[in-house]
Amino acid sequence: MARAPTRDAVLKGMRAALRLQRDLGLDQGAARGHRVDVFGSIYRQNVPLLFRKLEPLLGAYLREGGNPGIILTTRRPLGQQRFTAAHELGHHVLNHDPHADDDSILRRSPDHARDYINLPPAEQEADAFASYFLVPDWLITALMQRHHWTPQHLQKADVVYQLALRVGASYRATLYALVRNRVIGAGIRTQLVKAQPATIKRALVPDYPIGSTQNIDVWHLTERDEGTVIEAGRDDLFVVKLREDSNAGYVWNFDELEMAGFAILKDGREQVTEGVVGAPAIRHVLARASDATVHGVYTLWERRQWAPDDNPKRWSFDYRPVYSHDAGLFRPSFRHAGVAR
Structure with missing residues (x-):
């Protein structure tokens, strides 16, 4: 039987992310205007974090003899590494079983039911955790205010790319967060997702x-x-x-x-x-x-x-x-x- 993304799973992952941000003080003071330190957050949870040349896996959450650990690939851009790290941290915080993840975690979105057919609730929860932990609504708001970006500015691919760099997420993950935060609509996201970050980068240094x-x-x-x-x-x-x-x-x-x-x-x-x-x-x-x-x-x-x-x-x-x-x-x-x- 197909499983659609459940509201309970999304809420559970979101609440766990916001709770950890609060506990670590990531949403307070000067830290509120800067990207979330996901690698440092893993370290502060006393979870060893190891980088290896994994292929085709992006990362994995482990429990050897009851001791947790996270492995990330070195073969992906930083934004994808950070999202994978947040996803694996979600597995830890939500007390999930060990799990290995490939790049399918980068292609799915909680607002697309078809992406979640037959997906276990634990994966839905970890996805929601990663999205809210890495790109919280308050960080989007703070960066928009700092740079005087309006929702109209964020209908341009090059501006979204610059926002993605500052939040430390991939271009696609940032687009999802903008829709989630109601900065742009799903139709605009559908258009912007067609842009290639490589093309945006080269246009900045012609x-x-x-x-x-x-x-x-x-x-x-x-x-x-x-x-x-x-x-x-x-x-x-x-x-x-x-x-x-x-x-x-x-x-x-x-x-x-x-x-x-x-x-x-x-x-x-x-x-x-x-x-x-x-x-x-x-x-x-x-x-x-x-x-x-x-x-x-x-x-x-x-x-x-x-x-x-x-x-x-x-x-x-x-x-x-x-x-x-x-x-x-x-x-x-x-x-x-x-x-x-």
Whole structure:
């Protein structure tokens, strides 16, 4: 007999996710505006987390001799790894039996009954847990407010992709969360799901060649990202666009980024208003981190060289490199902000 997704299963998974967020303080204070630390949350539950080159499995929840454990593949993009991690954490929190998961967990949605034919209730619960734990409604709201994104903005694939980077979920999972939160309708989601993230990434850096985009994300950073936590993969690219009053002598300085190990690949300016004398420009920089770039808060200053202390403007972000494509046991550290092993 076919099993449709049950309201009870979804509610059970949702409530467990919200309860754990509260218990770990993930929805409080400064943490409320940043992506949920799913790997760190697993660690704080005293569950060993191991990364291995699994294929075709994405992950598994284990109980050996009554001791829990989670294994994740290193062969998937970070957003998919994080969703799988949240799914396996759901199995643990909800006291489910051991289970191995393939990529079918990425293709199904709780609002599509046909995706849940013959699916055990435990899987429905773990899916709901993962969705609410990884992309809670309050995080979507906080990010929309920070970036001044309206529901109309989130009808564009490139904006949804940037939201997905900041919540730390896959593009598809973010679309589902937007429908769940009633930011967009199911019809808009049907259209947006046709967009390919690889195409979106290449469009952000049209003059910079990218080979495989599987483990590369492209962040579009603006002044609205001031103070944000950026958890990025080692090969990610950063398109930084900052308003610059260069006609008044103010210039952004990127020396701190270069000294920290970031490579400045391109540097230029775009006029905000063509043909208007004295109009500000947009400083447009393409950067990439390196293996030597460590966790830290980096600050850029817009100053006049002859009067560096005269009303300077600052822009900072908290950079946290993620090494989830290296095999090994997860161990949080201050150096790599909870993702070094």
